[in-house]
Structure formats: structure tokens, C-alpha cells
Amino acid sequence: MDTERFCQHCGKPFGAKAVHGLCPECLMQVGMGSEPGVEGGPKGFVPPTPEELAPHFPQLEDLEFHGKGGMGAVYKARQKNLNRLVALKVLPPNAGRDPAFAERFTREAQALAQLSHPGILTIHEFGHAGGFYYFVMEFVDGVNLRQLLRAQRLSPREAMAIVPQICEALQYAHDRGIVHRDIKPENVLVDKQGRVKIADFGLAKLLGREGQSLPLTQSAEVMGTPQYMAPEQLERPLEVDHRADIYSLGVVFYEMLTGELPLGRFPVPSRKVQVDVRLGEIVLRALEKEPELRYQQARVFKTEVETVAQAAGSGSPAAAHASRPRANRSEARTTWYGPLALGLFLAGTLGTLALMSLSPREEPALVFGALALCLAVVFAWMSRRERLGRFVLFTVGGAVCLAGAIAAVSFSDPCADAPAGISRTPAAGAGPARIRSGASPAGSGKAGPANHQRIDGGFCGCAAG
Incomplete structure (x- = not known):
């Protein structure tokens, strides 16, 4: 009785006559040059079965096919002497056809094995078998x-928890002169605690020809996945530096926020989904065509994302599926700065108008209004990253400009338009402002010593001509 077996790619059961451990559907896809369930895999590469690999890896046991990608096949296994789970990655066999590959493989693998960072997949062993x-x-x-x-x-909160962890790992590698060259969702692993690890570091370079002297008739091979590659990786593959990883991470970030790739003339994320507009600015800068216009360091990319995450109340980046942390006291106070600025602006404006209409003196009203507006500007500036804070700043600025223009017109020369017969020289004994113009008090029968007229909203004492 034959034991039931399952397809290594799709998991469907199949009979004993299956070829290479694949069901008929997946086998047809391989024969047509595509990879079942995998994008960007090497054409024509059929992963060996665990049974075929087991004799060549006596130090491992319980080999189990785990997946296939553009850089080879991965198997889950247990290391006997240390009794720990490991991942065995087998590169496509055509990689070793290049006579110089063995030397390059050893050199690059030794460099990658030196990377010791929580966000980078650790290499325990490498070789040829x-x-x-x-x-x-x-x-x-x-x-x-x-x-x-x-x-x-x-x-957006989950995306902002993942991206800074990727940036931190990239910065660690970039500081040591190692560029990934193939940042894409398939190479970003997330464990059950939400911790992020980058896989396949440097394999794009290892399986390519970068750094070699090529004949004039042979062009440099493009390394990476086209949808996530920086423009210079396609146009100038020998001039690629760490900023290509920043571009690729920008593509991944855009895809996390919108569910789509930034192809052609793509809209900013905030026009497709409800996200902070500042995230769109961050993504667009990472996706600049010219490397000089992008973030020059992954740590700057990380800081920008964390700033938006903290302002949105998501706290410090943690596990992608962790619960939202409680905002600290400083963040809680910040949320009140915008409404407080708006309240002070309204109080200063309305209070000043009310005091000017009720009080015979204008100075206290103006002092009150100026003080309230100054405080409104202070709190609006402290909350300038919020929409309400920016609104108050623009409104106060416009109100101050308008008030200055009115004041300049009103108080430039209050007696300039006095009618004929009214002198601009105050009469001796003229009383204070706000006395009615014209005749003497009612019932006196005598002309008053001076005429007092209100002109253009101001009061002036003018002697009769």
C-alpha cells in the first residue's frame, strides 16, 4: 500500500507516480518556465526532495521542504549535535557553473557570517555538498x-512597526559595507513575537557578477527583483550602493500602506488610503529616482517613520501585531495644544472686540488681545504637526496682517478728512475725546467753546474755525 504524499509547492496529495515531488498542475507550471506559488524563482530549477538531500547532510535530520524563492530552496531541519532547528538553503545548481563562483561564494559567505544583528538572519555554516x-x-x-x-x-500602525526594524538592520549592514540589493517582502521575515529579520543578505551580489572585470561584449548582470529595484540597478548595475536598498524599502513601504506597487505615475499613499500625509512624503523621498535626493542613511529613514508613529499615538515601534501602547504624559498633553491654541485665539479676538465696545479706554482691550494671541501662537507652534495647530498658525497670521492694515489706515491721521471750518489745532480747554460734536449742551442757549467730531472711527478735538 502506497503512503499518501503531498506536493512540495501547493500541498495537494498525489500518487506514487508524481515527478520530482510535484503534482501535475505544479509540474506543468515548472515546464512552462514559471514557479508555482513563487514569483521571481530561477527558471527550470526544481528543488531536490528531502530524501535526495539527506545523504549529503548527515549533520541534519528531519529535513522538510519549507519553500522556494528566487535564490534557491529552503528546508527546515534539526541540527543533531546542538539539537536546534535550522534552515538549510540550497542555491540553484547552475550557480556553480561559473569557475570563479566557488571563490566568490567562500569570500561572500565569510563576510555575511560576520553580520551579527537581531534583525539579520544568522548564518551558522556554509559549504558545498x-x-x-x-x-x-x-x-x-x-x-x-x-x-x-x-x-x-x-x-499603518503595523507598517510603521515593521519599517524601522528593517532600517535598523540595513544600517548595521551598510556601516560594514554590505548592500542587500534585493529588499522585497519575500526577504522580510516576521516571527510570532513580531520581530523582523532580513533574509538573503548579499545573495543577489553572490549570484551575480558585480565587481568582476567583464569582457567588452558582456554586459553586467542585473541583480534583484525588477519591481523593487532602484533605477540605477537597471541602468548602472556596477555603481549600486546602499541607497538602492533605501529605494527598495520605499517600494515595500508603499506596498504595505496601499496594497499596490508604485508603478508609473503613482499617487501618494494618502490619496489611496487613509494614512498620515507625512507618510506619503517619507515614501516619495525614498522613491526618488536620483540617489542623491533619497535618504542618504537608513537611520534617517527610521527616525522619520518613528516620528510619525509617535505623533500618531502608536508609541515606540514594537511587534507588528502587538496591542497599541498607552500614550505617555507628554503625548497626552500634546493632544491638547491644538484645541487650547484655538480657544485662546477665539477668546483673544472676541474678548478684544467686547472690551473695546464696553470700555472707554482701548489700551486694556488691546493688551488682552495681544497676550491671548501670543499664547495662541505659542501653543499652535507646539502642535504644528497637527492639522488644528497649523490652522491656528495660519489664521492668527492672517488676522494679525489684517488688523495691522486696518490700524495703519485708521490711525494714520484721524483729522485728515475734517470738514471745512474745523481746525486741526486743539482748542484751549477742549475736553476729552468722545464729546458730541456741534452745539453746546442742551438748554444752555450758548455755543460751546469747541467742536468735537468723531471722524473715521476716531475722536479728535478741533477748534472752530
Whole structure:
């Protein structure tokens, strides 16, 4: 009785006559040059079965096919002597056809093994066995970012928790002169605690020809996944530096926020989904065509995203699926700065008008209004990152300009338009302002010593001509 077996790619059961461990549907896709369930895989590469690999890796046991990507096939296994789970990555066999590959493989693998960072997949062992070049790496109990995106659209908070962790790992590698060259969702792993790890560091360079002297008739091979590659990776592959990773991360960030790739003349994320407009500015800067206009360091990218995350009340980046942390006291106070600025602006404006209409003196009203507006500007500036704070700043600025223009016109020369017969020289004994113009008090029968007229909203004492 034949035991039931399952397809290594789609998981469907199949009979004993299946070829290469694939069901008929997946086998047809491989024969047509595409990879079942995988984008960007090497054409024609059929991963060996665990049974075929086991004799070549006696130090491993319980080999289990885990997945296939553009850089080879991955198997889950247990390391006997240390009794720990590891991931065995087998590179495509055609990678070793280049006579110089063995030397390059050893050199690059040794450099990658020196990377010791919580956000980078650790390499335990590397070598050549059974016709395959391989890596024995840390096993991550989780999923990759592509699987997360297929399962559901990530919230902006979850995206802002993942991106800074990627930036931190990239900065660590960039400081040591290592560029990933193939940042994409498939190479970003997220474990069950929400911790992020980057896989396949440097494999794009390892499987390409960068740094070699090429014949004039041979062009440099393009390394990476086209949808996520920076323009210079396609146009000038030998001049690629760490800023290409920043561009690729910008593509990944855009996809996390919108669920789509930034192709052609793409809109900013805030026009497609409800996200902070500042996130769109961050993404657009990372996606600048010219490397000089992008973020020059991944740590700056990280700081920008964390600033928006903190302003949005999401706290410090943590696990992508962790609960939202409680805002600290300083963040709680910040949320009141905008409404307080608006209240002070309204109080200063309305209070000044009320005091000027009720009080015979204008100075206290003006002092009150100026003080209230100054405080409104202070609190509006403290909340300038919020929409309400910016609104108060613009409104106060416009109101001050308008009030200055009115004051300049009203108080420039209050007696300039006095009628004929009214002198601009105050009469001796003229009383204070706000006395009615014209005749003497009612019932006196005598002309008053001076005429007092209100002209253009101001009061002036003028002697009769």
C-alpha cells in the first residue's frame, strides 16, 4: 500500500507516480518556465526532495521542504549535535557553473557570517555538498511579509512597526559595507513575537557578477527583483550602493500602506488610503529616482517613520501585531495644544472686540488681545504637526496682517478728512475725546467753546474755525 504524499509547492496529495515531488498542475507550471506559488524563482530549477538531500547532510535530520524563492530552496531541519532547528538553503545548481563562483561564494559567505544583528538572519555554516552550494541558517518560526500582505492589508500602525526594524538592520549592514540589493517582502521575515529579520543578505551580489572585470561584449548582470529595484540597478548595475536598498524599502513601504506597487505615475499613499500625509512624503523621498535626493542613511529613514508613529499615538515601534501602547504624559498633553491654541485665539479676538465696545479706554482691550494671541501662537507652534495647530498658525497670521492694515489706515491721521471750518489745532480747554460734536449742551442757549467730531472711527478735538 502506497503512503499518501503531498506536493512540495501547493500541498495537494498525489500518487506514487508524481515527478520530482510535484503534482501535475505544479509540474506543468515548472515546464512552462514559471514557479508555482513563487514569483521571481530561477527558471527550470526544481528543488531536490528531502530524501535526495539527506545523504549529503548527515549533520541534519528531519529535513522538510519549507519553500522556494528566487535564490534557491529552503528546508527546515534539526541540527543533531546542538539539537536546534535550522534552515538549510540550497542555491540553484547552475550557480556553480561559473569557475570563479566557488571563490566568490567562500569570500561572500565569510563576510555575511560576520553580520551579527537581531534583525539579520544568522548564518551558522556554509559549504558545498551533493552538487549544491548551501547555507545553514537560523530558523525563523513565522511568516514572510509577502504572506502577511496576501493574508490581509496591514494597518499603518503595523507598517510603521515593521519599517524601522528593517532600517535598523540595513544600517548595521551598510556601516560594514554590505548592500542587500534585493529588499522585497519575500526577504522580510516576521516571527510570532513580531520581530523582523532580513533574509538573503548579499545573495543577489553572490549570484551575480558585480565587481568582476567583464569582457567588452558582456554586459553586467542585473541583480534583484525588477519591481523593487532602484533605477540605477537597471541602468548602472556596477555603481549600486546602499541607497538602492533605501529605494527598495520605499517600494515595500508603499506596498504595505496601499496594497499596490508604485508603478508609473503613482499617487501618494494618502490619496489611496487613509494614512498620515507625512507618510506619503517619507515614501516619495525614498522613491526618488536620483540617489542623491533619497535618504542618504537608513537611520534617517527610521527616525522619520518613528516620528510619525509617535505623533500618531502608536508609541515606540514594537511587534507588528502587538496591542497599541498607552500614550505617555507628554503625548497626552500634546493632544491638547491644538484645541487650547484655538480657544485662546477665539477668546483673544472676541474678548478684544467686547472690551473695546464696553470700555472707554482701548489700551486694556488691546493688551488682552495681544497676550491671548501670543499664547495662541505659542501653543499652535507646539502642535504644528497637527492639522488644528497649523490652522491656528495660519489664521492668527492672517488676522494679525489684517488688523495691522486696518490700524495703519485708521490711525494714520484721524483729522485728515475734517470738514471745512474745523481746525486741526486743539482748542484751549477742549475736553476729552468722545464729546458730541456741534452745539453746546442742551438748554444752555450758548455755543460751546469747541467742536468735537468723531471722524473715521476716531475722536479728535478741533477748534472752530
